[in-house]
Amino acid sequence: MKRDEILIRLFSEENKPSALENVKVVEIADENFAAAIAGSLLAEMGARVTRIEVGDEAMKISPYGVTINGVGIPYLVESRNKEIVKFNESVKDLIFSADIIIDGTMPGFLEELGIGYRNVSENPAVIYVAISPFGHYTSKAKEFKNVPDSDLTAQAYNGYPTLIGNPYLTGEHSYPLRAGLWAAWIMAGVNAAVGALIALLERLKSGKGQFVDIATNDAIAVVTTFSAVMGFLFDKPRGRFGTIDYLLYPFGYHKAKDGYIALATPTDADFRALLKILKCWDLEPDWKYTLDRISDDLERIRILDEELNKTLQKLTVKELLKKASKLRKSKLPFLSRFLGRPVIVKINTLREVLQDEHWKIRKSFLRIKIDGKEVIIPNSPIKSSETPPKVSYPTYPRVPEGQERGATPGEG
């Protein structure tokens, strides 16, 4: 049997148990999708997740209002494996007997409903995971407790857009730029799930649950580490770097004649190999060493950036990849190090990603039928051999009749 076939069988979902079977999770997220993402991660791994709706707006939130049967895309995707019920007195038993409660509402809100941490921790084994902009403690959390969460505002408070904007625009044209996916919400959601699992693991030892608190306004800044340390050590904050890496050039996205590439030359030899395929030897004396190409000073690195871009834009992506593939290779790792090779990767469109055989084998996307229409849903990125994650939509959500809103597919 071929290696690939063995691996496909190893990671297949058939006849395998789930890791979190019998773990009962209650998710009260409303329109906070960081909390819904946390619930999804646990649901994929087999936890029995009940999503309890207090509000009724989450399912209307969707890119350009595109919905299917009145349900928005984020809500549809994050309803994976979940049972969805409306909040009423009868679901309180479910809440008080849950192993994990995910709270994405504003601090204090569940308390008003009689299901806050103070109430549910009557069960000492409960793990309460809260996700909010500033968390559930500190003076600022109290002051801003009524300001709702959103991914964009969380990205902003994390300082992320400040770094992403176009570095070459100045004055009134210089704007911070958001990351094009829910970067803060995803990071917060993943860490909320990690926190829940750490608490679950710890509960095996102590028998006790605990309060796990995630602040979306912190989720990126804490993980990327640079902001806090540089802000403290340097006189000036970093400005906009766009797609240029703060540490080393080139290490980012560039335009070719007919598309975009990701380009990186981690070593001096890789950089020389790039100059070789671009026939740009005149640049070598000034930019030969890694220390020359440290990119913290954008004014300086701009000179090299503009020169390289001029040449890159004369070549198609295919030509660049072909030239890189023709560079001299050696079977000896020792020699390869000196020969160098730039990393050049084509930036695919969504259409190209979906056609890629690799992702088909890896089952990165699921195609489900909703009322006869095929809908593509992202699968879990985790592949595990014994307890693989499973994604299903046994009863995909539906808006009650007469309440449909937003555009239908194709009209967005």
Added chain:
Amino acid sequence: MYDFTYFSLTGEEIGKTGNLDPASVPSGIFRTKDGKFVAISILTSSQFEALKSLIPQLENGNRFEKSRARDLNKIVAKWVEERNLEEILELAKKHRFPASPVLDDKEIAFDPWRWERGSILKVKDRLLGELPVPGPIIAMSATPGKIKWLGRPVGYHNRLILKKWLGLGDREIDELEKEGVIGYWDEMPGLAPPATWDAEKDEVFRGEKDEEG
């Protein structure tokens, strides 16, 4: 990522959306009167109504529709232009809609909230002295995360692992070093221990004692 699902439903790639979150209308990063930036992101109808109470020109209609989204954003941009950042943040608190300043490295490093929460904390490191570093992202009431020590130069723990933990003798370790199997840091700034560091006096480096923290 929801873009693939969007593509399957509409037949179109969503493309570049800039500062508009297309699932949140109006939304964007806008320049304030005092030259700062504010992010505003309206998700629900009640948040929309809250903002509309301040900007009556905002008409809901089908606000998520592409061209409507652009128009609504222009109205918000103009409104923001005439107000200072602090004023907008006060209004967000009072009227309950998502709004936030756009911070930079310095504002993050000196943000009192982050120090109070423990998202930035000072670590007293045996080798590097007292340094501010980001704290754990997950706050846990019963078993909180902790930063015991900071990063060590490459190879710093060679002897700790090989001698103390795995029981190799000094001669065997010297041999591995000679053969180039194990190695140590480059003397570049940031990669080496501080200039005042004394290898002879460092029991952890010599493999006699575990790190403490």
